[in-house]
Amino acid sequence: MSAIEGHRIPTIPRGVRxxxxxxxxxxxxxxPERTITLDPIGLAILTALDGQRSFEDVVxxxxxxxxxxxxxxxADVADFVTxxxxxxxxxxx
Amino acid sequence: xxxxxxxxxxAMLAELTYRCPLSCPYCSNPxxxxxxxSELETATWIDVFEQAAxxxxxxxxxxxxxxxxxxxxxxxxxxxxxxxxxxxxxxxAIGLTQRRLAxxxxxxxxxxxxxxxxxxxxxxxxxxxxxxxxARKMQAAEWIVEAGFPLTLNAVVHRQNLHxxxxxxxxxxxxxxxxxxxxxVQFHGWAMLNRGAMMPTRAQxxxxxxxxxxxxxxxxxxxxxxxxxxxxxSDYPKRCMGGWGSTGLNVxxxxxxxxxxxAQTIPSLxxxxxxxxxxxxxxxxxxxxxxxxxEDWMQAPCKTCDRRTKDFGGCRCQAMxxxxxxxxxxxxxxKSPLHAKMTALAHEFAEGDTPELVYRKSP
Numbered sequence: 103m104s105a106i107e108g109h110r111i112p113t114i115p116r117g118v119r120x121x122x123x124x125x126x127x128x129x130x131x132x133x134p135e136r137t138i139t140l141d142p143i144g145l146a147i148l149t150a151l152d153g154q155r156s157f158e159d160v161v162x163x164x165x166x167x168x169x170x171x172x173x174x175x176x177a178d179v180a181d182f183v184t185x186x187x188x189x190x191x192x193x194x195x
Numbered sequence: 196x197x198x199x200x201x202x203x204x205x206a207m208l209a210e211l212t213y214r215c216p217l218s219c220p221y222c223s224n225p226x227x228x229x230x231x232x233s234e235l236e237t238a239t240w241i242d243v244f245e246q247a248a249x250x251x252x253x254x255x256x257x258x259x260x261x262x263x264x265x266x267x268x269x270x271x272x273x274x275x276x277x278x279x280x281x282x283x284x285x286x287x288a289i290g291l292t293q294r295r296l297a298x299x300x301x302x303x304x305x306x307x308x309x310x311x312x313x314x315x316x317x318x319x320x321x322x323x324x325x326x327x328x329x330a331r332k333m334q335a336a337e338w339i340v341e342a343g344f345p346l347t348l349n350a351v352v353h354r355q356n357l358h359x360x361x362x363x364x365x366x367x368x369x370x371x372x373x374x375x376x377x378x379x380v381q382f383h384g385w386a387m388l389n390r391g392a393m394m395p396t397r398a399q400x401x402x403x404x405x406x407x408x409x410x411x412x413x414x415x416x417x418x419x420x421x422x423x424x425x426x427x428x429s430d431y432p433k434r435c436m437g438g439w440g441s442t443g444l445n446v447x448x449x450x451x452x453x454x455x456x457x458a459q460t461i462p463s464l465x466x467x468x469x470x471x472x473x474x475x476x477x478x479x480x481x482x483x484x485x486x487x488x489x490e491d492w493m494q495a496p497c498k499t500c501d502r503r504t505k506d507f508g509g510c511r512c513q514a515m516x517x518x519x520x521x522x523x524x525x526x527x528x529x530k531s532p533l534h535a536k537m538t539a540l541a542h543e544f545a546e547g548d549t550p551e552l553v554y555r556k557s558p
Contacts, residue, residue: 115345116343116344116345117305117306117344117345117373118345119281119305121253121279121281123251123253125203125249125250125251126203126251130253132253132254132281132305134283134305134306134308134345134347134373134374135254135283135347135374135376135421137205137253137254137281187416188415188416189419190373190374190416190417190418190419
């Protein structure tokens with residue numbers, strides 16, 4: 103896991119979108135030549151990205167929402183965001 | 196028939212037309228192509244997109260031929276997006292003006308995949324068989340990125356342009372592509388006529404694998420590279436289509452529904468048309484889709500092989516082409532009794548004299 107500076111804004115770029123797959127009863131992230139199945143945690147993280155909130159805002163928001171330790175949430179979100187950013191599916195603005 | 200019901204498809208390749216201003220010798224379209232008069236009408240395509248979305252398709256690839264040769268492309272994209280599909284345009288960019296790109300943008304097009312035949316006009320225009328094509332492509336790439344579309348550059352590499360691979364990767368980065376596909380030429384359809392002119396040597400194929408591996412490391416977070424390794428020069432077959440009738444389907448310009456784009460090379464298969472049969476029926480019950488689903492159709496050595504759940508016995512069309520039996524083990528596999536023949540064939544094509552290219556003809 104690489105650290106993400108708290109003020110960076112994780113963003114879903116053009117050409118990537120959240121989609122409710124009603125046939126399979128789940129949420130997916132659609133990207134160029136990729137379909138990523140989302141678990142409830144992934145969906146919660148991506149739903150929190152509004153193009154305005156910083157990484158740290160997203161972390162504290164999710165920690166409060168799920169009543170979870172901030173450090174744990176920060177590590178999980180950083181892992182998730184880094185994994186997708188390395189594949190150009192999310193961007194850090 | 197498979198013992199359990201198949202899962203719904205994820206992707207659909209819609210070959211909107213076989214017409215194309217380019218005439219790439221490695222084209223995977225069939226040697227006999229449907230004509231313009233028999234192409235599906237706008238409303239039929241949109242109905243097919245809606246059926247596909249209801250069936251479970253998430254990703255739609257608009258291809259051809261050159262999909263921009265369809266005058267109704269913008270309407271088709273809008274229809275596909277309205278149906279809820281992620282919409283990807285696979286294009287040579289010939290026929291894409293700045294104005295048309297703006298219209299496609301407004302229609303909701305998600306992504307553009309641009310083909311690259313070479314890294315300079317000499318190479319690209321010779322392979323594409325279209326003078327001035329390279330310059331127009333580079334201009335279009337700029338417009339695509341300016342308009343905000345995510346861009347994938349798709350480079351088909353073969354014996355005649357493989358030395359340009361490092362430049363092609365640099366070019367993709369310079370064009371601000373988020374993603375690149377490097378595909379060593381695959382031999383289906385028209386490309387079968389050019390095996391002797393285009394097949395890379397095994398050393399070239401290995402070199403390409405090294406170049407891609409290095410570039411992936413260097414460009415992590417900058418550009419993603421997907422890689423299709425060389426046909427013929429492997430020890431195990433490709434995981435064709437992720438398994439026959441398991442993840443994707445293909446609709447031809449005149450409405451035939453195929454399990455893969457080369458499936459018409461298997462003469463025993465009969466294909467149904469979207470004019471006659473609902474798409475879901477074709478997917479779940481079509482004889483061609485069920486022909487090689489699951490494992491019941493497999494012969495020795497596939498039938499008892501540990502790899503059968505990984506590669507599904509390889510490519511059915513390649514088994515047809517080389518072994519003369521679409522249910523045989525893909526002759527690329529080292530366990531195939533025909534593997535030695537395949538190796539000899541690859542050597543002959545790759546090391547022999549280079550014949551003239553046979554350019555694809557537009558229908």
